[in-house]
Amino acid sequence: MYHMLQYTIKRILVAIPVLFGVLAVTFFLVRLIPGDPCTAQLGEKATELVCAKFNADKGLDKPIIVQFGVYLRDVFGGDFGTSIRLARPVTQLIAERLPTTVELGVLALLVAMVVGVPLGIIAALRRNSAIDVVTMVGSNVGVSMPIFWLGLMLAYIFALVLKDTPFQLPPSGRLSSGITSVPFYELWGWAPDLKSGTGQLLQFFGNLYFFNSLITFQWEVFGDALRHMILPALALGTIPMAIIARMTRSAMLEVLGRDYVRTARAKGLSDIAVTMRHAFRNALMPVITIVGLQLGTIFGGAVLTETIFNLAGVGRILFDAITTRDYPIIQGFTLAIALGYVVVNLLVDLSYGLLDPRIRY
Amino acid sequence: MTTTADTVTIPSASISSTEGPWRRAWRQFLRQRSAIIGMIMIGLLAFTAIFAPLIAPFDPVQVLLGKEEGIKKRTGPCVHLLGCPAEQPEHILGVDGNFRDLFSRIIYGARLSLLIGFVTVAISLTIGTLLGSFAGYIGGWLDNLIMRMLDVLLAFPFLLLAIAIVSVLGPGLMNAMLGIAIVSVPAYARVIRASVLSAREEDYVLAARALGVAPVNILFGHIMPNAISPLIVQATLGIGTAILDVAALSFLGLGAQPPTPEWGSMLSAERNQVFTAPHLVFIPGLAIMLTVLGFNLLGDGLRDALDPRLKR
Numbered sequence: 001m002y003h004m005l006q007y008t009i010k011r012i013l014v015a016i017p018v019l020f021g022v023l024a025v026t027f028f029l030v031r032l033i034p035g036d037p038c039t040a041q042l043g044e045k046a047t048e049l050v051c052a053k054f055n056a057d058k059g060l061d062k063p064i065i066v067q068f069g070v071y072l073r074d075v076f077g078g079d080f081g082t083s084i085r086l087a088r089p090v091t092q093l094i095a096e097r098l099p100t101t102v103e104l105g106v107l108a109l110l111v112a113m114v115v116g117v118p119l120g121i122i123a124a125l126r127r128n129s130a131i132d133v134v135t136m137v138g139s140n141v142g143v144s145m146p147i148f149w150l151g152l153m154l155a156y157i158f159a160l161v162l163k164d165t166p167f168q169l170p171p172s173g174r175l176s177s178g179i180t181s182v183p184f185y186e187l188w189g190w191a192p193d194l195k196s197g198t199g200q201l202l203q204f205f206g207n208l209y210f211f212n213s214l215i216t217f218q219w220e221v222f223g224d225a226l227r228h229m230i231l232p233a234l235a236l237g238t239i240p241m242a243i244i245a246r247m248t249r250s251a252m253l254e255v256l257g258r259d260y261v262r263t264a265r266a267k268g269l270s271d272i273a274v275t276m277r278h279a280f281r282n283a284l285m286p287v288i289t290i291v292g293l294q295l296g297t298i299f300g301g302a303v304l305t306e307t308i309f310n311l312a313g314v315g316r317i318l319f320d321a322i323t324t325r326d327y328p329i330i331q332g333f334t335l336a337i338a339l340g341y342v343v344v345n346l347l348v349d350l351s352y353g354l355l356d357p358r359i360r361y
Numbered sequence: 362m363t364t365t366a367d368t369v370t371i372p373s374a375s376i377s378s379t380e381g382p383w384r385r386a387w388r389q390f391l392r393q394r395s396a397i398i399g400m401i402m403i404g405l406l407a408f409t410a411i412f413a414p415l416i417a418p419f420d421p422v423q424v425l426l427g428k429e430e431g432i433k434k435r436t437g438p439c440v441h442l443l444g445c446p447a448e449q450p451e452h453i454l455g456v457d458g459n460f461r462d463l464f465s466r467i468i469y470g471a472r473l474s475l476l477i478g479f480v481t482v483a484i485s486l487t488i489g490t491l492l493g494s495f496a497g498y499i500g501g502w503l504d505n506l507i508m509r510m511l512d513v514l515l516a517f518p519f520l521l522l523a524i525a526i527v528s529v530l531g532p533g534l535m536n537a538m539l540g541i542a543i544v545s546v547p548a549y550a551r552v553i554r555a556s557v558l559s560a561r562e563e564d565y566v567l568a569a570r571a572l573g574v575a576p577v578n579i580l581f582g583h584i585m586p587n588a589i590s591p592l593i594v595q596a597t598l599g600i601g602t603a604i605l606d607v608a609a610l611s612f613l614g615l616g617a618q619p620p621t622p623e624w625g626s627m628l629s630a631e632r633n634q635v636f637t638a639p640h641l642v643f644i645p646g647l648a649i650m651l652t653v654l655g656f657n658l659l660g661d662g663l664r665d666a667l668d669p670r671l672k673r
Contacts, residue, residue, distance in 0.1 A: 025513060033529045140395070140661075144654035146605055148612045149628060149646030152635045156643075160636050300520030304609055308632070318521060319613065323528045337518065 004353060008346065015342040022338040023075070023331070027068055030327050036060075037084045040325040058084055060327075071331070078197045080335075081328035085321070090332035093317065095200045098336055099207035100174060100313035104305065105298045107229050108237035109291065116241040117287065120248025121280060124256060135245055142242025147301050151235035151308040158231055170228050172310035174209060181209050181221045188216075232309045236301050240294040247290045251283035258282075284355055292348035299337055386590075389666035396662020402655030410472040417465035418453075421622040425450075426460040434458055435631075435638040455640050458631055459620070463641065466622040467648055473623050474652050477538055477607045478600035484542035485603075486596055489549025496550065497557030498580050508554070511547040519544055520609060527615045534607075534623065537616035541606045545599060552595045556588030563587075590667040597663055601656035608649050624649045 037060065038051040046054075055061040059070065074081060080090035123135040155171035162168050170176060183206030185192055192199040206212050213222035255261065256279050264278045302315035314333055321329035390396050409416060419425065425432050429450050438455045439445035454463040496507040514522065526540035560566065561584065569583050608625030610616040612632075617623030619630055624645040631641035 022516065025516075033525070035529060140657055141650070141654060144601065144605070144650050144657050146608055146612070146625070146628075146646055146649050146653075148609065148632075149642070149649065152628075152632055152642050153639075153646070156635050156639050296518045299518040303520060303524070304612065307613065315521075319524060322521070322525050334517070338516075341516075 004350065008350065011346050011349070015346075019335065019338055019342065023072075023335055024068070026331050026334045027071060027327075028064070030325070030330050031064055031067075035325055037325040037327065040323070041085055075335075080332035083321075083326055083329050085324050085326045085329075089195075090328050091197075091200050092203075093329065094332060094336055095203040096207060097312060097314050097317050097333075099204060099209070100311050101299075101302050101306070101315060102340075103208060103210055103225075103229060104232055104236060104302060104311065104313060105295075107233035108298060109240060109294065111233050111237035112240035112244050112294070113291065115237075116244030117248050120245040120287075121252055121275065121283075123245070123249045124252035125275065127253065132249075135249070139242035139246045142238050142245075145238060147235055147239065148304045148308055150238055151232065151305055154231045154235055155308065169231050171231060174225060174228050174311060175221070176224050176228075179221060179224050181206075181212055181218065181225070182216070183207075184212050184216045232305045232311060235308070236298060236305045239297060239301070240291075243294065244287060244290060248283065248287050251286045252279060255279045255283045281355060285352065288348055288351055288355070292345055295341060295344055299340075386666045390662055393662040393665055395658045396666065399655050399658025399660075399662055402651060403659055406471050406475065406652055406655060409468055410475050413468050413472055417462075417468040419462035419465040421466045421469040422461065422620045424460050425456070425462065432456060432460055434460060435634060435641060437638070437640055454644055455638075457627070457641055458634065458638075461620070463644060466627060467624070467644060469622040470624045470627065470645070470648060471652075473534075473617070473621070474604055474649070477534070477623075478604045478652075478656065481538045481542045481545070481603035481607060482596050482599045484539065485545040485599070486549055486592070488542075489546045490553050490592070492546065493550035493553035494557050494580055494585065497554035498561060498576070498584065504554075507550070511550055514544065515547050520606065523606065523610060524613070524615065527610060532615045532618065534611070534617040534621065537607050537610040538603075540610065540615075541603055545603065548599070549592070549595060552591050553588060556591055557584055560584045560588050594660055594664040594667060597656060598660035601653040601660065604649065604656070605653050 036051070036055075037058070038054045039046040042050065042054070052061070059067065062070075071081065078091070080094070082089055083093060086093065119135050119138075123132040126132055158167060158169040159171040175181065183203070185202045185206060190202075192202050194200070194203060209221060209225040213219070213225065261274060261279050264274045269278075299315065302313060303319050304315075305311070306313040306316040307319075314337070317329060318333050320326070321333070431448055432450050434456065435458055436449065436452070436456045439449050439452050441447060441451050445451065452462050452464060454467060457463050457466065492507050492511070496504040517525075523537075523540040523544045526543055527536050530536035530539060557580075566579060566583055569579050574583070607616055608623075608628075611623055611625030612629040614626075614629065617626040619626060628642055628645040628649075631638065635642045
């Protein structure tokens, strides 16, 4: 345990320069690419005079290196700048948008694992059986499907074809109209300064509707939020699900042929014990690795999923920011995503140690 | 310009049978059921693409309003033989929101789809092979420089980076292909670098070097032919991915622009009609899926056939 803590701290320290690198690269790359925020946002109205004032207002007229210095100073003070287009603090936007994508991504990965892993195990145990063939064909089809098409078809089936049945599911938004999620800090009578750093952190957690409704027992909100997130999570989770099923199958096939599995069988252990305790635990490592690698797919796919299901998340705001050269948003959200990568990869690496006692940190 | 036929025929290590490696791979390939299915699917697609003008009953971009009696916007599939009323004009897959024949657009879309797949992969394959082979063969600081630059590309989410590139270049099919191609370069570069690294120390390379063969000739005449099979697999699987990703960009409005009969943009144009005219969304997406599936099956089959470690 002590070593794990030590390892975690070391990893966090190593992550700092990486995050700084991402910050610097993003900062300079967005400014190196042709096109400026003024013409991207004002279009034909962007005359030289208008743009000069525009740039002076946003501090874009100073030399790049000065801008970078100012930006760094602000970031360390917890200020990610103000969106050029929306004229709102980026931290505020992150506190609003990131929770949607986090919930979507986590639920999608959950769906992918809960369905993909058992399918892979069964397919491996019953190799060349009907269920194996169906799983493998299904996984091939799964990775070949356009997410946006799958999302639209799911919306069509669950919102229209199954309308007025118990399986009807809403095709857009996070909550039904008439249902509001009361943030836990309001319910508990806290009155934080919402503009402060702590206030925005509280807002972030308050906007995680699943988390917020669970800790405040707002069951109706929880149910509604879940019903809204099922279709997007299915659409986003299908590709990872297919990849995880395939990976689990091949990892299990490899492990099932090993001596220790044969030994376990020979000493008369039940099939379930052999499968779960001896084979699966050893097959889980490559599966966990794949889960970590799917994060990029999730973030990219989030753009498409959020577009289809009208979710105000990270993918959508980044797409809009990229096309309008909204530098502060691109920088702030890229940093948030990079932080997500670092955290997930750390969790993945830590889980290796939990799964395999031979691994020491 | 430097490759000559006699350098390619150097036999690779330890072939037990008298059969050539490509012949053996072909035999292995034919043994895979999925590979055969994939090949048939791609064959059908290619056939459709080549003979599109003969198969399609209408011009894919022609607006039929006023040209054809009784035509209505977004009508479903109508085949007279299957009981569709005779006063309604026949359209096998229905009519889209601009009074165009969906079937003809899907047929012509096959051309674009193949073109997108091959051109995108060709671009990233060329850049990736050059970068990867130089990095692997020359090594040292050049290797470090190239690979770190590619790592930066890999650090950003794939689709978001492609969106950024296309928004710089401007929306359009060619730019969307270029964007996806650039983002895919690291995958190819890494595959070819790994192959070159392992081939570099083989005896036949040392022999060629001892004979005084120029480094460029060693790289492209001796190493590459032996490092090419993982690249073929990667490229085949890459065609499917490229088609999928370019379609995604088109769906977001950054790729092919209307009225181009590109499947992704056709789907995007009608996506708000999914509840009223689902066939306009379902069919183009199905076409994308079947095409990508074909290339994926083919790629899997090739991998099993070309990778001697997996030989049964």
